[in-house]
Amino acid sequence: MTTLIIMPIVLEILMVLAISLVIAFIGFLIFRKKFSHEILAENHIVGSYIFNGFSVTYGVLIAFVVYANWFGYEKAQQNVTEETTYLSNFYRDTRILPDSVKSIVTDKLIKYTEAVVEDEWPMMAKGETSPKAMNALDDLWDTYSRIPVSKITNTYFYQVSIEKLNLVSMQRRLRILDMNQTTPEVIWIVILLCAFISVSYSYFFTTKKRKAHLFLIASLIVINVLLFYLIYVLDHPYQGYATISPEPFKMILNKFVTGL
Secondary structure, three states, X not given: OHHHHHOOHHHHHXXXXXXXXXXHHHHHHHHHHHOOHHHHHOOHHHHHHHHHHHHHHHHHHHHHHHHHHHHHHHHHHHHHHHHHHHHXXXXXXXXXXXXXXXXXXXHHHHHHHHHHHHHHHHHHOOOOOOHHHHHHHHHHHHHHHOOOHHHOOOHHHHHHHHHHHHXXXXXXXXXXXXXXXXOOHHHHHHHHHHHHHHHHHHOOOOOOOHHHHHXXXXXXXXXXXXXXXXXXXXXXXXXXXXXXXXHXXXXXXXXXXXXX
């Protein structure tokens, strides 16, 4: 399913719309052959009350799912920003170390950031994590925790920097969780079933001109497909067209390399 959102956005939407409209058109022709306009018109009033009640419930459900996924997407972006902020702050705190130790720590920090940008980000687009980035972070931890006490001139700053390195590890775990946490299948089943019912129900509100009726059904399908596409894209923050950019990591990597 995730291969759908790695294609160009226009192609993705057109493909899903075309499949949905063809299925709806076939269903419409079968339905209109079986039921005439006169038979369906007799039940418009009663059917409209039921459909209105269903539409309100369905609309609230869709709004909730869109909001939940949008909130999750925004939170994932925020977690990336916080992770790079903690990395940058950690780098700043290590400037108090002696040059011999500082250069080693900086080198480990650069290797970890490079691993995230060059290796882990492309792997996250596939729903995977990078052992290289994990090993680089472990190496940074091992190097920093083994600094001799005799070379630490300010123990308070060292303790604070350790806390920030802990926060870097925590934010990385949150980033991976953001990648893996998606909308539960039961919610997808419910909203897809509701969409099927809403489109099927629209067949009953017939017009004398079939083209006008078919246009109204097509409009309903387009709205549903666009909403489902939006939910699906937001549900995968590191894949597809709307993927979260690694630009914050690239910015701090340039800072680490240049020392500016």
